[in-house]
Amino acid sequence: MFLIGELINSTRKRIRTAVESHDAAYIQDVARRQAEAGAQMLDVNGGIPGREPEVLCWLVETVQQAVDLPLCLDSSDPLALRRALPLCKQRPMINSINDEPERFDAVLPLVKEFGTKVIALCMGAAGPPSRLEDRLETAARLVDRLTAAGVALDDIYVDPCVLPVSTGPDHGRFVAEAVGQICARYPGVHTSVGLSNVSFGLPCRKLLNEVFLVLLMSRGLDAAIADPCDRRLMACIFAAEALLGRDEYCVEYLRAYREGKLEPPPESAAGAAR
Amino acid sequence: MFLIGELINSTRKRIRTAVESHDAAYIQDVARRQAEAGAQMLDVNGGIPGREPEVLCWLVETVQQAVDLPLCLDSSDPLALRRALPLCKQRPMINSINDEPERFDAVLPLVKEFGTKVIALCMGAAGPPSRLEDRLETAARLVDRLTAAGVALDDIYVDPCVLPVSTGPDHGRFVAEAVGQICARYPGVHTSVGLSNVSFGLPCRKLLNEVFLVLLMSRGLDAAIADPCDRRLMACIFAAEALLGRDEYCVEYLRAYREGKLEPPPESAAGAAR
Numbered sequence: 001m002f003l004i005g006e007l008i009n010s011t012r013k014r015i016r017t018a019v020e021s022h023d024a025a026y027i028q029d030v031a032r033r034q035a036e037a038g039a040q041m042l043d044v045n046g047g048i049p050g051r052e053p054e055v056l057c058w059l060v061e062t063v064q065q066a067v068d069l070p071l072c073l074d075s076s077d078p079l080a081l082r083r084a085l086p087l088c089k090q091r092p093m094i095n096s097i098n099d100e101p102e103r104f105d106a107v108l109p110l111v112k113e114f115g116t117k118v119i120a121l122c123m124g125a126a127g128p129p130s131r132l133e134d135r136l137e138t139a140a141r142l143v144d145r146l147t148a149a150g151v152a153l154d155d156i157y158v159d160p161c162v163l164p165v166s167t168g169p170d171h172g173r174f175v176a177e178a179v180g181q182i183c184a185r186y187p188g189v190h191t192s193v194g195l196s197n198v199s200f201g202l203p204c205r206k207l208l209n210e211v212f213l214v215l216l217m218s219r220g221l222d223a224a225i226a227d228p229c230d231r232r233l234m235a236c237i238f239a240a241e242a243l244l245g246r247d248e249y250c251v252e253y254l255r256a257y258r259e260g261k262l263e264p265p266p267e268s269a270a271g272a273a274r
Numbered sequence: 275m276f277l278i279g280e281l282i283n284s285t286r287k288r289i290r291t292a293v294e295s296h297d298a299a300y301i302q303d304v305a306r307r308q309a310e311a312g313a314q315m316l317d318v319n320g321g322i323p324g325r326e327p328e329v330l331c332w333l334v335e336t337v338q339q340a341v342d343l344p345l346c347l348d349s350s351d352p353l354a355l356r357r358a359l360p361l362c363k364q365r366p367m368i369n370s371i372n373d374e375p376e377r378f379d380a381v382l383p384l385v386k387e388f389g390t391k392v393i394a395l396c397m398g399a400a401g402p403p404s405r406l407e408d409r410l411e412t413a414a415r416l417v418d419r420l421t422a423a424g425v426a427l428d429d430i431y432v433d434p435c436v437l438p439v440s441t442g443p444d445h446g447r448f449v450a451e452a453v454g455q456i457c458a459r460y461p462g463v464h465t466s467v468g469l470s471n472v473s474f475g476l477p478c479r480k481l482l483n484e485v486f487l488v489l490l491m492s493r494g495l496d497a498a499i500a501d502p503c504d505r506r507l508m509a510c511i512f513a514a515e516a517l518l519g520r521d522e523y524c525v526e527y528l529r530a531y532r533e534g535k536l537e538p539p540p541e542s543a544a545g546a547a548r
Contacts, residue, residue: 165517166524172517176492198517202524204509204536211513214485218450218492235478239485243439243446243472250440250476262478264538 001237002041002223004072004093005034006196008063009045010055019048019055027059028066035067037228042067043095045074046084053080060087072119072225078106085114093117095225096159097146099124099138108149117155119192120146122178128161130168135160135178143186157192157223158182165208166201172212176219183220191216192223210236217244235262275511276315276497278346278367279308280470282337283319284329293322293329301333302340309341311502316341317369319348320358327354334361346393346499352380359388367391369499370433371420373398373412382423391429393466394420396452402435404442409434409452417460431466431497432456439482440475446486450493457494465490466497484510491518509536 007030010016018026034042044063046056056075063071070090075081081094096119097107111118120142122135129135139158146156160178163171175198179191193216199208210233213224217240226233238261242253256262281304284290292300308316318337320329330349337345344364349355355368370393371381385392394416396409403409413432420430434452437445449472453465467490473482484507487498491514500507512535516527530536 169519169522169524173519176518202516202527203531204513207509207536208513208517211488211510212517214488215492215514215517218489235481236485239478239482240489242476243482243486243489244450245443245447248443250443253476257477262481 001217001221001241002190002192003039003228003234003237004041004043004192004223004225005031005037005039005228006043006194006225007034007227007229008042008059009074010047010059011045016048019046019059022058024062024065027062031063031066031069034228035069037231038234039069039228041070041072041093043072043074043225046080047075052077053083056080056084057087060084064089076103078110081107081110085110085116088114091115091117093119093157095119096121097142098122099142101125104142104145108146111146111151112149117157118146118151119157119159121159122161128163132170132174132177135174136181139178139182140185143182143189153186153188154190157190158186159192159194162193162195162197162212164200164202165198172198172215176215179216179221180219190223191221192225193221195224195226206230206232209233213237214240217241231261232264238262275491275495275515276464276466277313277502277508277511278315278317278466278497278499279305279311279313279502280317280468280499281308281501281503282316282333283348284321284333285319290322293320293333296332298336298339301336305337305340305343308502309343311505312508313343313502315344315346315367317346317348317499320354321349326351327357330354330358331361334358338363350377352384355381355384359384359390362388365389365391367393367431369393370395371416372396373416375399378416378419382420385420385425386423391431392420392425393431393433395433396435402437406444406448406451409448410455413452413456414459417456417463427460427462428464431464432460433466433468436467436469436471436486438474438476439472446472446489450489453490453495454493464497465495466499467495469498469500480504480506483507487511488514491515505535506538512536 010019044059046052046059048055072093072095074095094116098121122138124138160175165172195209198212199205238253238256241247242250284293318333320326320333322329346367346369348369368390372395396412434449439446469483472486473479512527512530515521516524
């Protein structure tokens with residue numbers, strides 16, 4: 001499982017406050033904590049209206065001073081991407097290209113010029129997909145156009161577009177089914193989700209996020225933007241990899257056990273006992 | 275998810291002790307706790323060598339004095355089944371028929387005579403299946419023969435035979451794949467597993483059991499023999515049902531939340547904090 005840490009996102013209040021006060025130490029602490037928790041890449045989102053290019057560049061430089069991980073530039077602003085991409089020390093990912101004509105045409109040249117990985121979000125001009133078929137058609141169109149343009153399958157992370165299950169009972173199972181069908185149709189392509197969207201509006205969001213990730217891993221999901229500091233989520237990933245035969249002889253599972261990563265987090269247990 | 279409580283099993287030390295001392299109160303307490311925790315059926319196993327018919331009958335009568343649930347008679351001894359079946363107040367399940375000729379021929383008449391549900395375990399004369407294909411072939415043979423004999427698909431619970439993932443890296447994914455293919459080939463048939471076998475020999479067994487159940491639910495599993503008193507397992511089931519569109523508008527999930535069933539168990543949190 002390729003885990004992309006989600007926490008450095010300027011639409012989150014604490015990050016936005018840190019960005020606005022140029023609190024590099026706080027951002028770097030969040031970056032370090034995600035790296036230590038096992039993130040293999042960090043998402044950085046500088047989505048503050050009117051200031052996105054400047055903020056994204058500051059975040060990229062600030063985070064890279066603290067950790068050695070590649071970055072996933074999370075922006076719908078091609079100008080912000082163009083300014084931030086040359087600053088990346090390691091090969092970055094763009095989050096995301098989609099099937100809106102304007103977005104596609106603006107992002108593809110950046111993918112090519114900077115040789116990035118790219119999240120291909122199953123969303124078109126009509127907005128978020130409501131049906132399974134919408135997701136599959138958009139996925140096929142995106143993968144076919146990206147590969148025709150010379151992007152390697154191995155650099156494409158198809159995101160079936162996770163919507164809150166509180167807003168439609170089929171949103172979860174359509175994404176699960178889409179992951180399975182996309183993996184079957186394009187062997188070698190990756191699939192990824194923005195995990196926490198699924199639980200928006202419901203209680204016990206971490207439980208839903210953890211269970212949804214496992215449901216999707218069962219269908220072939222191999223990447224996710226999620227919170228690596230959620231210890232239970234990480235424990236579920238170790239368990240799922242062992243159970244799905246992706247961790248031969250349970251080597252990683254047993255290592256995680258010895259390092260204490262499979263137990264409940266001591267702080268939350270203490271909190272619950274109070 | 276049709277959850278069959280696993281705890282009244284005479285191969286477990288505490289149950290065996292209770293059976294040997296005719297401690298009906300202890301057995302009935304375990305029965306009540308499983309019913310209150312949400313089990314929809316209770317497995318009863320009287321597997322004490324040489325005494326199985328007598329023990330199974332005692333367990334059936336003892337449990338039925340305490341709870342109103344149907345029972346799953348867990349025995350490889352046709353004589354024990356024949357003695358215990360007439361005692362069942364509600365329509366029981368037999369655990370299990372399999373593809374060993376002697377077992378098949380001995381159990382099928384009981385299924386027919388008593389109109390039971392039946393677990394069809396994917397195991398033949400050669401012993402436990404090692405490959406995916408073995409499971410699929412045995413499943414097909416069992417379902418075809420049972421339905422040809424007049425057993426309704428809706429009364430058949432195919433068990434792909436869960437083996438410990440510690441003894442082979444593919445055991446988990448083969449079962450997951452088998453569940454998906456069996457559901458696709460026989461719409462209307464049920465699939466079930468003896469869940470806790472998967473984690474034998476590994477640490478943090480509950481974590482593995484919970485994650486494995488979710489992995490299998492993603493492929494269509496709709497029944498399991500498991501521990502309903504594992505609160506986290508039950509919480510995972512509520513979450514998975516909501517995420518898979520089997521709990522419209524998350525009604526059951528929200529009810530479970532209001533009843534405090536989705537939170538970590540207070541006793542284990544207190545234990546971890548000590």
